[in-house]
Amino acid sequence: xxHSRPNIIHTARMREADAPQSPVVRFAPDxxxxxxxxxxxxxxxxxxxxxxxxxxxxxxxxxxxHALTGDQHVASQNPVTGKPGWWETMxxxxxxxxxxxxxxxxxxxxxxxxxxxxxxxxxxxxGRAYGLDLPVVTVRDMVRAQAxxxxxxxxxxxxxVTGGSMGGMQVLQWAASFPERVFAAMPIAAAAKxxxxxxxxxxxxxxxxxxxPDWRDGRYLxxxxxxxxxxxxxxxxxxxxxxxxGALQAKFGRKLQDRAAPTFSFDADFQIESYLRHQxxxxxxxxxxxxxxxxxxxxxxxxxxxxxxxxxxxxxxxTRTRFCVVSFTSDWLFPTSDSRAIVHALxxxxxxxxxVEIETDKGHDAFLLDLPELFATTRxxxxxxxxxxGIAAEAA
Amino acid sequence: MSEAVAIAPGVAPSVRRAARVDLLLIAQMVEVNTxxxxxxxxxxxxxxxxxEERNVDARGIELSQRGVNDCVAKGLxxxxxxxxxxxxxxxxxxxDYVILSQTLQATRRPRWIIEEMLRIGRRAIVSFPNFxxxxxxxxxxxxxxxxxxxxxxxxxxxxxxxxFCTIRDFVALTRRIDARIERSVALNRFGRxxxxxxxWWVWNLFGDQAVFLLRRx
Numbered sequence: 042x043x044h045s046r047p048n049i050i051h052t053a054r055m056r057e058a059d060a061p062q063s064p065v066v067r068f069a070p071d072x073x074x075x076x077x078x079x080x081x082x083x084x085x086x087x088x089x090x091x092x093x094x095x096x097x098x099x100x101x102x103x104x105x106x107h108a109l110t111g112d113q114h115v116a117s118q119n120p121v122t123g124k125p126g127w128w129e130t131m132x133x134x135x136x137x138x139x140x141x142x143x144x145x146x147x148x149x150x151x152x153x154x155x156x157x158x159x160x161x162x163x164x165x166x167x168g169r170a171y172g173l174d175l176p177v178v179t180v181r182d183m184v185r186a187q188a189x190x191x192x193x194x195x196x197x198x199x200x201x202v203t204g205g206s207m208g209g210m211q212v213l214q215w216a217a218s219f220p221e222r223v224f225a226a227m228p229i230a231a232a233a234k235x236x237x238x239x240x241x242x243x244x245x246x247x248x249x250x251x252x253x254p255d256w257r258d259g260r261y262l263x264x265x266x267x268x269x270x271x272x273x274x275x276x277x278x279x280x281x282x283x284x285x286x287g288a289l290q291a292k293f294g295r296k297l298q299d300r301a302a303p304t305f306s307f308d309a310d311f312q313i314e315s316y317l318r319h320q321x322x323x324x325x326x327x328x329x330x331x332x333x334x335x336x337x338x339x340x341x342x343x344x345x346x347x348x349x350x351x352x353x354x355x356x357x358x359x360t361r362t363r364f365c366v367v368s369f370t371s372d373w374l375f376p377t378s379d380s381r382a383i384v385h386a387l388x389x390x391x392x393x394x395x396x397v398e399i400e401t402d403k404g405h406d407a408f409l410l411d412l413p414e415l416f417a418t419t420r421x422x423x424x425x426x427x428x429x430x431g432i433a434a435e436a437a
Numbered sequence: 438m439s440e441a442v443a444i445a446p447g448v449a450p451s452v453r454r455a456a457r458v459d460l461l462l463i464a465q466m467v468e469v470n471t472x473x474x475x476x477x478x479x480x481x482x483x484x485x486x487x488x489e490e491r492n493v494d495a496r497g498i499e500l501s502q503r504g505v506n507d508c509v510a511k512g513l514x515x516x517x518x519x520x521x522x523x524x525x526x527x528x529x530x531x532x533d534y535v536i537l538s539q540t541l542q543a544t545r546r547p548r549w550i551i552e553e554m555l556r557i558g559r560r561a562i563v564s565f566p567n568f569x570x571x572x573x574x575x576x577x578x579x580x581x582x583x584x585x586x587x588x589x590x591x592x593x594x595x596x597x598x599x600x601f602c603t604i605r606d607f608v609a610l611t612r613r614i615d616a617r618i619e620r621s622v623a624l625n626r627f628g629r630x631x632x633x634x635x636x637w638w639v640w641n642l643f644g645d646q647a648v649f650l651l652r653r654x
Binding site: 365384388391393394395397400420421425426428429 | 496508510513515518528
C-alpha cells in the first residue's frame, strides 16, 4: 500500500494556498481575468517571488514560467517542503540566469495552489474553497494573469521569458500574445501543442484522483478529507513520463529494495516501486488534488496553432523576439520533434531563432537538473541578447 | 596574407588574419544588408564576419552541439540540424544568399542540397576542395593510392568526405540543374586566385579549391 497519511491536514500547504508567505497582488473585481472559458475570474490573487534588482531602465526583467507542479519559488526555499528552489541550478548570483544582472520574476500560475487563485483558494461568493467552481483555465489564461502582474510591476517589456515543459508552453504563448513585450524567449523541453499521448497520461492521473472516494466530487476540503491516494497514483504515473527508460535502467534496473530475494507479495520489492511510492507520497504533502486537475487540463487544451487558423507560423508572424529553443535527446514526453516544429514555424516567419538539442539520458526532467550544456546555451543566449538590449554587465 | 587584402577589401585586418581565404572570398561576394543562411556554419566564424563586416542578417545550420553552442554564445541565430534533411523545411526565397563552405563533399545528397539552396535563396555560394588538382591526380596516377593532402588529411576508411568532385564536375552539375554561374574563383594551394580568364582546364589542374556564386536561371 501507499505510505501516504490520509486525513492529516497539511497545514503549511493549506496556508500557502490562500495566505502564502510570498508577495501577493490582488486584483479587485473591476479588473477580472476573462478566461478562455468565457467566465470572469475575480477577485484574482497572484503570488510571486522576485530575485535581483530591476534596473533604472526596467530593461533587465526575466520572467520564469514554472512547470506543472512547480511554483514561484525558483531560487528560494519552498515554504511547504523546506527544500531549495526548484531551479537553483539555473537562477541565482553568478548562475546562467544571473540575479546580479537580471531581475527575475516568477509567479504561481492561475489554478495553482501556492497562493495564486486556484481551486483551493476561498471563493468569496461562498466562503468555501472554489473546488470545481473555479472556471477551467488555459495556458493563455495563465499568461494573461502574468501580464497583469508585469503591468503591476511597471514593466513594459520583458528582457526574457523562459521556462521548461508547461513553462515553455507559457513562453510560446507570451511570444505569440505579446510579441512587443518579449525581447527574448527561451522555451525548454516544450511543445506548441499537447500530444494525444500526453493528454492520455494526464487523463489517467485525473481519473486516479476522481476515483479516490475521498475526492468527494471535488468538495473534499469542505469535508476535511483529501484524495491522497488518488493524487499519489497520478504523480507516480506522471513521474514515469519524466524519466527515460535508459536512466531508469541505469538507476534502478531490477534491483530489489532492502531485501535479498523477492517476497512473493505485492510489497515494493523492486527499488523502482519504492522510489515511485516515495515520489507519490511526498508529492501529496505539497500539492492540491483539484489544482492537479486544473493545471493538467490547461496543458491538454494548449494548441497554439489552433488560435491562428491552424498555422503555427502565423502565431509568430513578424515577430522581432529572439528565440532559443532547447530540447533533450531522451525526452519522449516532449520530444525533439515538438521543438523542431516550433523552430520550423519560427523560421517560416523569418524569426531570429537558435535551436539546441542537448544530449542527455535524463529525459523530460533534464531541464531541472545539473546539465552543463544547458547552462552554456542559456548563458550564451542571454549574454548575446543582453548586449543587443544594452543591459550592462552589472545591473544598474 | 597580403593577397587577402586584395581579395576582401571590406574586411577588417584582424579578421583577415584569422579567417580562411575562402571565407574572405565569400564575404566579398555577399552584398551588405542582406539575409544569409550558412549551411554547416561550424563555430560561426563566417556568420560573425558577415554580420559584423557586411551588416548581414546571418543565420546558420550546424550539426554539432559544440558548434551550435559556440554560435549561440556569439549571439548568432543557429539551428542544430542536418543539411541533408533540414533544408527542406525552409520556405522559398527566404534568403538572399545560402552559403555552403567546404562542406559539399561531406553531404549525402550534394545535388539536392544545391537545388535546395537555390530554392531557399536567390543566390548560392559554394566553396569546395577541387579533386582535380594535379597533386591529387598524381597520387592516384603514380602512387596508386587514395590521395591525402594538408587540406584533406583523412584516409579513405575514416573520411567524412564522401562526394568529392572536380571543378569541371561542379560546372557540369550547375548546367544540369540549370543554375547560372555569376562568379567563380579558383585558389591555388597558396591561397592565391588563379588568373581570371584562364581556361577551365587550368583551373581544374591548379585550383586547390574553388568558390562559386550561383543564381537561379
